[in-house]
Amino acid sequence: MxxxxxxxxxxxxxxxxxxxxxxxxxxxxxxxxxxxxxxxxxxxxxxxxxxxxxxxxxxxxxxxxxxxxxxxxxxxxxxxxxxxxxxxxxxxxxxxxxxxxxxxxxxxxxxxxxxxxxxxxxxAGMPLTSDLAPVTTLGPYPVARWQFPTVDAEEVETLRKDPGRKLLDVRSQERWRGESEPFDPVAGHIPGSLNLPWNENLGPDGCFKSPEALRALYGPLLDGTPPERLAVHCGSGVTACHTLLALDVAGLPGAALYVGSWSEWCRSDRDRDPRP
Missing domain, CATH: 3.40.250.10 (Rhodanese-like domain)
Structure with missing residues (x-):
């Protein structure tokens, strides 16, 4: 878990x-x-x-x-x-x-x-403190590569046109529709992307929905597409990870993160070769 x-x-x-x-x-x-x-x-x-x-x-x-x-x-x-x-x-x-x-x-x-x-x-009755926690520093964590998949803007440009792959934007519906944009210079979304806001992963109590409920949420969106053929993004690659966690909880791991997300897409090459 x-x-x-x-x-x-x-x-x-x-x-x-x-x-x-x-x-x-x-x-x-x-x-x-x-x-x-x-x-x-x-x-x-x-x-x-x-x-x-x-x-x-x-x-x-x-x-x-x-x-x-x-x-x-x-x-x-x-x-x-x-x-x-x-x-x-x-x-x-x-x-x-x-x-x-x-x-x-x-x-x-x-x-x-x-x-x-x-x-x-x-x-649950846990207290708060302002005391700094003691820590015994270790050397760098032993790792050779990032082990979860990511995509960049160039791959997103390809996959958004591929009927066998899906691109999911987890920002609010208003931002996806281009009705508001509080953080980035351009409103809208990447053409071909689907929208399911990240906070739909949570129930009324602020906790994650059950694995069964999350599968029911994401099954129709995937519509037979394997999770490994899905890329997820948001505004800047932060809340997208919430949906990647929800997919994992649902037993649907393997989707890629577009780290740059809308904040990169709407800015990159705007003057020379603007992205749609």
Whole structure:
């Protein structure tokens, strides 16, 4: 399983490495679950804060290089045998699912996302602290390659025209239809893409729907297409990972992540060879 309940986490706190994936470091500083380290979306889970970052080349949240992320994982005190639990305050959509994808893409097996996130932890009686957790730094995580599939803009241009493949955009329906765009300079969607917003993965309680319900949600969308022939994107490659996690929970693993997502697509080569 890739999820853990708040009650199960409460009984296992002493034996796991907790990572707080809320984007705002001030939220972490104000109060986090005991033992949690902060995983910064812009500095550690992407290169968004790097000097010269250009969203037209990789989107608003490009992946860090493999050696850089492997070093960061070791700096968190994580080795191949470490049990990891990730959380945020938005049902996994802030960045916990992105971090889940990155750790699983390293080949790490023992990683879970807290189902329902911080609200469920607080509801289960877990306290908050502002104390910094001790950590014994390790060397870089041993890994040779990313082990989960990704696609780039060039492959998306090909696959969107292929009737045997599917492209899924998990942004809101309003953004997909081009009625609003709060983050990127152009509204709309990649022609040929399907739309199923990532928050449809969650039930009214803020937790993931059951595997059966998720299969019922994604079965009609796939319509016989194997998950390995699906690519998933969002605005910047963050909430797309929530849907990749949901597909895994549903027993439908293997879809690829388009990391650059709409933030790259709508910017790239706009003046020379604009993408549709």
């Amino acid at each position: 890739n999820l853990i309940s708040a009650s199960d986490l409460r009984s296992q706190l002493a034996s796991v490495r907790l990572l707080d994936a809320r984007p705002d470091s001030t939220d972490y500083a104000a109060g986090h679950l005991p033992g949690a380290l902060h995983a910064d979306l812009n500095r550690q889970l992407s290169t968004a804060s790097d000097p010269g970052h250009d969203p037209a080349r990789g989107g608003r949240h490009p992946l860090p290089s493999l050696p850089r992320f492997a070093a960061q994982v070791g700096a968190w005190g994580i080795g191949p045998a470490t049990r990891i639990v990730l959380y945020d305050a938005n049902g996994g959509g802030n960045a916990a699912a992105r971090l889940w994808w990155m750790l699983r893409a390293l080949g790490h097996e023992e990683v879970r996302v807290l189902d329902g996130g911080l609200p469920k932890a607080l509801g």
